[in-house]
Amino acid sequence: xxxxxxxxxxxxxxxxxxxxxxxxxxxxxxxxxxxxxxxxxxxxxxxxxxxxxxxxxxxxxxxxxxxxxxxxxxxxxxxxxxxxxxxxxxxxxxxxxxxxxxxxxxxxxxxxxxxxxxxxxxxxxxxxxxxxxxxxxxxxxxxxxxxxxxxxxxxxxxxxxxxxxxxxxxxxxxxxxxxxxxxxxxxxxxxxxxxxxxxxxxxxxxxxxxxxxxxxxxxxxxxxxxxxxxxxxxxxxxxxxxxxxxxxxxxxxxxxxxxxxxxxxxxxxxxxxxxxxxxxxxxxxxxxxxxxxxxxxxxxxxxxxxxxxxxxxxxxxxxxxxxxxxxxxxxxxxxxxxxxxxxxxxxxxxxxxxxxxxxxxxxxxxxxxxxxxxx
Numbered sequence: 001x002x003x004x005x006x007x008x009x010x011x012x013x014x015x016x017x018x019x020x021x022x023x024x025x026x027x028x029x030x031x032x033x034x035x036x037x038x039x040x041x042x043x044x045x046x047x048x049x050x051x052x053x054x055x056x057x058x059x060x061x062x063x064x065x066x067x068x069x070x071x072x073x074x075x076x077x078x079x080x081x082x083x084x085x086x087x088x089x090x091x092x093x094x095x096x097x098x099x100x101x102x103x104x105x106x107x108x109x110x111x112x113x114x115x116x117x118x119x120x121x122x123x124x125x126x127x128x129x130x131x132x133x134x135x136x137x138x139x140x141x142x143x144x145x146x147x148x149x150x151x152x153x154x155x156x157x158x159x160x161x162x163x164x165x166x167x168x169x170x171x172x173x174x175x176x177x178x179x180x181x182x183x184x185x186x187x188x189x190x191x192x193x194x195x196x197x198x199x200x201x202x203x204x205x206x207x208x209x210x211x212x213x214x215x216x217x218x219x220x221x222x223x224x225x226x227x228x229x230x231x232x233x234x235x236x237x238x239x240x241x242x243x244x245x246x247x248x249x250x251x252x253x254x255x256x257x258x259x260x261x262x263x264x265x266x267x268x269x270x271x272x273x274x275x276x277x278x279x280x281x282x283x284x285x286x287x288x289x290x291x292x293x294x295x296x297x298x299x300x301x302x303x304x305x306x307x308x309x310x311x312x313x314x315x316x317x318x319x320x321x322x323x324x325x326x327x328x329x330x331x332x333x334x335x336x337x338x339x340x341x342x343x344x345x346x347x348x349x350x351x352x353x354x355x356x357x358x359x360x361x362x363x364x365x366x367x368x369x370x371x372x373x374x375x
Contacts (some may be wrong), residue, residue, distance in 0.1 A: 016189040017196060020074050020083060025193075027087045027094075028062050029200045032276065034097035036208055036283040041098065043284070043300035050101050053161065055277055056168035057149065058093060061112070063269050064119050064142070066193045070186050072125055079125065082118050089114035101160060109150030116146040134182035141174045175265055183261040187253035194268045195245045201276055202237050205283035206230060209290050216291070221351065225293035228354040229286045235361035236282070236309070239316055240275075242365070244325060251323040267322040274315030281308025289350035297345030297353055305350075306342045309357055310335040327371050334364035 039051050065086065074080050092111030096104035120139035124132055145167040152163035209229050216222075248267060255263050285305025289297060297305075313335035317328040337360045345353030 016186075017192050018069075018074055020080055021069050021193060022196060024065065024083060024087050024090075025197050025200055028065075028090050029197065029204055031058050031062075031090065031094040031097060032201050032280060032283075033204050033208065034094045035280050036205075036287070038098050038100075039280065039284045039304070040287060043288075043304070049161070051280065052277070053164040053168060054097055054100055055280065056273070057112070057145070057164065057171060059273060059276065060168075060171040060269075061115050061119065061142075062090075062197070063272075066190065066197075066268075067183065067264075068119060068123055070190050070193070071183065072122055079122060082122050086115055086118040086122075089118065105153030105155075105160060106150070107153070109146070109153040112149045113146045116142045134178060137178040138174065141170060141177065145170050172270075175262075175269075184257065185252060185260045185264050187249050187260075190264055190268065191245055191249040191252060194272065195241070198240060198272075198275065198279075199237070201279045202233055205279055205286060206233050208283040208287045222290060222293050225290045225351045225354060228351065228358055229290055231358045232282070232286070232309075232354060232361065235358060235365065236279070236312060238365055239313070239331070239361070244316070244320065244323075247325045248319070248323045251325075263322065267319055271315055271319040271322060274311045275319065278308045278310070278312030278315060281305075281311060284308070289345075289354060292349075293351045294349055296347060297350040299346070301350060302342045302345035302353060305345065305353060305357065306338050306340075309338040309361070313338065327368065330364055330368045330371060334360055337364075 035051050035055055038054070039047055041047070042050070065083075069083075072079060074083050089111045093108055093115065096108035096111060098104065100108040120135060120142060123135040123139070148163050148167040148170070152160045152167075155163065206229070209226055252260060252263055252267075281304045285301055285303075285308055288301035289305055292298065292301065313331045317331040317335070320326070320328050320331070338357060341353045341356045341360070344356045
């Protein structure tokens with residue numbers, strides 16, 4: 001990995017993201033898959049609320065581990081072993097997600113407590129006193145949330161929902177309660193790490209389609225729908241990996257040291273909530289759409305599919321605005337058009353809605369390139 005800020009050696013032979021971090025991300029993305037499954041089991045407003053509460057809490061701690069390995073690279077044996085322990089905690093969290101608001105609540109809370117304790121303990125191994133000082137103030141807030149979620153496992157009904165909501169709110173307001181300027185961000189590593197988690201999550205949405213089909217028959221129409229699902233996922237991939245990653249790294253590397261942590265938090269923390277949340281919705285919509293490919297879509301399938309794409313696009317627009325990349329109006333326009341495709345799915349078919357979404361994204365990508373060239 002490259003040296004800490006302010007040095008950014010472009011010709012470093014050492015990889016910026018280690019294979020252990022990539023392994024960690026593969027385990028974490030299992031939580032994304034489980035959130036999709038949770039939504040499919042209960043495709044109602046209640047199920048959507050549960051998914052959002054779980055995702056809000058889990059994404060905060062994953063982001064914490066991205067910050068962790070940015071500050072404490074996993075070179076030492078002790079750090080690597082503790083990271084593996086943290087992976088085990090995330091696996092328990094993922095396994096408990098489908099029943100987190102039922103019998104799996106205690107298991108979810110225990111996994112979350114393990115993840116939190118490992119995170120704080122590893123951060124305190126940093127050689128930078130400023131980071132140790134910042135984490136000594138951050139750790140108690142994370143621990144309070146972990147305890148809230150563990151206690152939630154012993155409750156039922158709306159009390160459990162309330163405790164999950166309190167935990168999520170406490171997580172996401174914590175940055176305003178402690179100084180962020182103490183952290184030092186290695187831009188290349190930080191951007192690459194989040195790009196990888198986005199890439200893996202998009203790949204999981206394709207896997208979700210295959211799992212959803214199972215041993216079902218494959219007439220030509222269903223194959224076309226599956227290919228359109230792949231084209232839609234590829235278009236979502238293109239929107240971020242067509243230069244935004246490099247521009248974000250340049251923006252983060254060029255930001256003054258005291259402001260860089262805030263840019264990292266806003267762009268890769270808050271803005272990534274709708275980006276990854278949108279992928280969860282899209283994966284659920286794709287899984288449903290390919291099964292009912294030749295029929296008018298169900299309301300959950302049409303809403304998840306169009307809403308997921310729209311939320312993803314809004315998240316990318318916010319991300320671009322934060323890292324000062326233009327334009328954003330094209331992406332917001334694409335999001336509005338994506339919502340309209342709900343009518344296409346309900347009145348025509350799921351395949352027609354998929355085709356409409358692909359056309360919107362491909363056309364928007366082309367329009368965006370033309371606008372960028374003119375600028």
